[in-house]
Amino acid sequence: MKIARYEDKGRVRYGLVDPEGGNVREIAAADPFGRVEATGVVRRIEEVRLLAPVVPGKIVAVGLNYRDHAREMGKMIPEEPLLFLKAPSALNDPGGEIVYPSQSQRVDYEAELAVVIGRKAKNVEERNAAAHILGYTCINDVTARDLQVKDVQYTRAKGFDTFAPLGPWIVTGFDPTEASVRCLVNGEVRQDGNTREMGASVYRLVEFISSVMTLFPGDVIATGTPPGVGSLHVGDVVTIEVGGIGALTNRVVAP
Template sequence: MRIARFSIDGNVGFGVLDGDEIDVIKGHPFAEFERSGHKVPLDKVRLLPPVLPNKVVAVGRNYAAHARELGNEVPDVPVTFFKPSTSVIGPGDPVLYPSFSQEVHHEAELAVVIGRMCREVPRERVKDVILGYTCANDITARDVQQRESQWARAKGFDTSCPLGPWVETELDPGDLTIMCTVNGEQRQLGRTSEMVRSVEDLIVHITEAMTLLPGDVVLTGTPAGVGPLQDGDEVAVHIEGIGTLTNKVIKRG
């Protein structure tokens, strides 16, 4: 099932994709819901970020080849950091190139959407706390990341976390193709089976320390091939079984 968040005529709602239409649901997807039977054409709505997370917990260096390409070792424990809710944008929204950086990179990632409040999740219960999966782009000011010991500005600036286009609830994340293109040219190509630590590993690790809330998002790392983005570039993240998230980069006015 693909669950989208959308706006039409000034109204915001959730719906289930049904072909080229969205079947509006009653309520929200974090509890049992009913389809209303009221359908709107997909091309008549604006797709929004599929969730509005309280927090985005991201994982760095979770693909060995990506760690190596930046001159890093695979860490003994997962490297985690936060992206604020203000960094989140949806499909088609512009990525605003930050004024304090001269080197902004794309990072295509599988995003895990949490479906219920959870803490200290045992491995065998991880699937129970996941609503589904979506595409993410962990946009990074690489020059800032390299010169500042904390990654808050490098990875947390406004518009640095595109998510979408929807949440796929029926998906095995174990071995999916992840691809990133810039202006139609392939930059990244990998598989989730190359992750150093699995989705289960990451959820167990993160929830040892903190409570995850419905709608929170976990970014699982990026494969090799990250590279620069320029003003006017169109960057797209495609993940097998989910779809394609596309955003355009523009200079902040």
């Protein structure tokens, strides 16, 4: 099932995207975390504006979760998942503009698989993690790399408005253990990895994070990026692709 969030004639709704991707069928519920029933209202995808498929209370991100990415950054592979938070105000829509901040001289793309929590999760064991996940989508963990190096802490570098493009929709019944994760800039492949290369699996991440903080429906986990990160420039079009989910495309613009 593909669950989209969209704006239609000034109203924000959730809907089910047809397998072919041409239509979206409105659902009655105000969110997708309970029973999902179609209302009978159908729209063509091109007639609506796709929004980030969920509005998270928090975005929990994982650093250096791909070993080759840790090596390219010249850092040690963490013994435990390395967690940080991206500001919810950084949320960006499919097709939204990534604003290049005037404070930075280097802004990087980071293609990642995103986990959308469906049920409250606290101290969840790895073997039970799947029951707490609604589904999966794409996220671009946009990063002001020079500020990350300068600050050491990640808050400013990862937290600028527009720095968390998410979408295009949530896919349920998805196997996160062996999915391709790619980034293309202006049509050129820059990252080409697979979730099997992650140090901590999706289910291990849910276990670890829920041992630290309670996860609520709508919270998002960004699971880390494969090697090949690099810089973006004003005018670039960046696309994040996760096999079996779809593509998330955004353009970089000046402040």
